[in-house]
Amino acid sequence: MRTALTLLVISTLTLSGCQSRLNPVNWFGGKDQPVATAENTNPLMEGTEETDGGLFKRPDDPSYSGTSVYQVNSVSMQRVSEGSLLSVVGVTSIHGAFDARLVARNDGKPEGGVLTLDLLAIHPVGAYTGGTEQSREITAAVVLTEQDLQGVRSVQVAAASNARSARR
Numbered sequence: 114m115r116t117a118l119t120l121l122v123i124s125t126l127t128l129s130g131c132q133s134r135l136n137p138v139n140w141f142g143g144k145d146q147p148v149a150t151a152e153n154t155n156p157l158m159e160g161t162e163e164t165d166g167g168l169f170k171r172p173d174d175p176s177y178s179g180t181s182v183y184q185v186n187s188v189s190m191q192r193v194s195e196g197s198l199l200s201v202v203g204v205t206s207i208h209g210a211f212d213a214r215l216v217a218r219n220d221g222k223p224e225g226g227v228l229t230l231d232l233l234a235i236h237p238v239g240a241y242t243g244g245t246e247q248s249r250e251i252t253a254a255v256v257l258t259e260q261d262l263q264g265v266r267s268v269q270v271a272a273a274s275n276a277r278s279a280r281r
Contacts, residue, residue, distance in 0.1 A: 177214060177233070179212065179235050182210070182234050183205055185202075185275055187201070188200075188201050188268070188270050199230075199255050199256075199270075201232055201252065202250060203232045203250070204250055206242060206249070207236055208244060213253035217229070226267065227278070228257075230269070232271065232272050
């Protein structure tokens with residue numbers, strides 16, 4: 114019994130290194146093959162084009178209707194390959210705020226070596242106030258490239274009640 118099992122294991126290991134049809138790995142399909150597809154199709158939705166609208170298409174209006182967040186709790190900058198990752202934790206005045214963004218003032222141009230960003234979020238209608246500060250926390254992050262940070266010594270993030278800054 115031991116010799117038969119040993120021979121079976123050795124032959125399986127030997128055949129698995131081969132590129133022949135005797136290899137057990139090749140028994141169920143073999144290699145993948147390229148398939149021709151149309152240029153403007155969504156692979157998740159057959160027969161539709163990306164330009165036809167669809168259920169999840171964003172509206173064409175690029176305006177952002179966020180309002181200022183109540184308070185900025187922390188600001189941190191970390192080096193990444195593109196430049197610096199600025200991450201901000203803030204607290205809203207009501208529950209349910211979403212789509213937090215950091216929007217640059219002055220078209221992203223620094224004033225006196227300080228780049229100022231506003232922490233904005235969309236506040237839902239009919240949401241309630243109160244609760245713990247942790248339940249109202251939101252996080253926003255943005256990657257600032259070396260071109261964005263040219264001439265910048267510090268980055269300031271402003272909210273409705275305070276502002277915090279981080280040095281490069």
